[in-house]
Amino acid sequence: MTASPLPEALPTTWLPRSVWSQALRDGRRTLIGWSVGTALVGAMYSSFYPQIGGSMGDLTRSLPDGLKQAFNMEDLGSAAGYLGSTPFGVVIPLLALFHGAATGARAIAGDEESGRLDLLLAHPVGRVRLVLQRYAALVTGSGTIALAVLLMMLAIREPADLGTVSPAEFTAQCLGLALLSAFFGALAVCIGCFAGRRGLVFGTTAAVGVVSYALNSFGPQIGLGWTRHLSAFHYYLGGEPLKHGFQWADDGTMAAACLVLVGLGAWAFRRRDIGL
């Protein structure tokens, strides 16, 4: 045996010490991908504003009111109105939704299905602690993506003629974005805590997300205005943070929903068999 006199030097790289930091480290490449991708897609759509913002305003004037309302196109002429339609109304939140669903499905159900959870849960880590730390890593990821989008928006704000939206208003919208992703993440974690099937969890969460989007956009058109209160997208976009700044009531509702979902999940996870 080669017993080196110097104990093998402590690794120079930073090594994770907790379930939270290990989850972040394992998922760092994926998270960088999500952040860069979402920020770039957001920037691309937002930077069309100078070219189509003004003219679209004229173009959409002839469209039926209902349609304009559904797609948030009532006010394409202003920067805030334009940003609230396609970029922050459709593309970016849907990416955030899928980030939450995919990461949340992996956090518990994916690891359970692959058998990896056995090892962690045979260590002195309580089940509730595992759920909370995995979810905390997910929220950290959601925040990182939202921050990347925010930084990108602040960078293109002047060049893309978006100066009428203040940095605070962008921040408010990105906070909502982080909460939206965290909400669907919480939903996925919660379902995963009941049923450890990754495909099922991702599918259900994505379906709930798409239905929520539809409820918020089209519910009012078909006389179901009240249904938008069931939709996470309503709390994300309804208060129009790009125009009116921070919507603390909406943000608080989202955060509370996240806590309830994760709490419910952790409760269920404590009670059931692992790996079935």
Added chain:
Amino acid sequence: MTQAIRLEKLAKTYGRRRGLVDLTLDVGHGEVFGYLGPNGAGKSTTIRLLLDLIRPTGGRATVLGLDPRVDSVELHRRTGYLAGDFTVDGRQTVRECLSFLAALRGGIPERRITALADRLGLELAPRIRSLSKGNRQKLGLVQAFVHQPELLILDEPTSGLDPLVQQVFLELVREARADGRTVFMSSHVMSEVQAVADRVAIIREGRLVTVDTVAALRERAVRTVELHFDGTVPAEEFSRLPGVSDVSVEGTRLRCRIAGSPDALVKAAARHTVTGLLCEEPDLEELFFEYYRNGAGHDRVTAA
């Protein structure tokens, strides 16, 4: 002395599928306990019940004096576990994985991790994804043994290991016993367990078939006996003796297989003039085949 593991009528059903049926079993402190059974017998089920990964549908388990359900964190702190299908995130390096798991246990001196990995011939630098099955299993062994737990629960620990590493593993188990620690290990085959185990349990279809010391099992095992006489002997005279089977006579030589006490055989042989006697080592594996096949091995063997 309190028991390290105490199972009382422990039962587990998966929906309508049988997992484990009323298992009652004690494992003492400091004992190396072999847990044998064919595929689907319920070995992994038992082990996962001990660790609170799954919950019993009946009866109870007490491990290190704790109820796994209530004190799982405390129990996990004091045990080392190697799963039957040990899997870890392939994106981590071996070093990263071990240091993370050590951190979950409140930290383990880096030296100790390196020394154990060295002993098993496990490299620390590669990504887990790139490891062969055997090397992955070594990683599983390191994480189970490195914190020197009071109780080791190992599900098929030697699967995928080459004979040299299997030897190292057996050394580790012997050292654990020398330190007064308890080892509970499952296996399909007797040979690897009989080398270290104090006692062995055999289960089949979720039920305990037998539990005994290796020495006692050996006494019960089937062995082949060869007798030489000065003249020919009638085979029928021997084939009806209790415990005797497969009698064949070739000239003055008689071969047969005997389970349990050889008393009747010796007395029958003594009626003739015996010129030679040859008795092979008992084949424990054979005993297990009996148990595995019909589960009635116990009755047949002890009928002698």
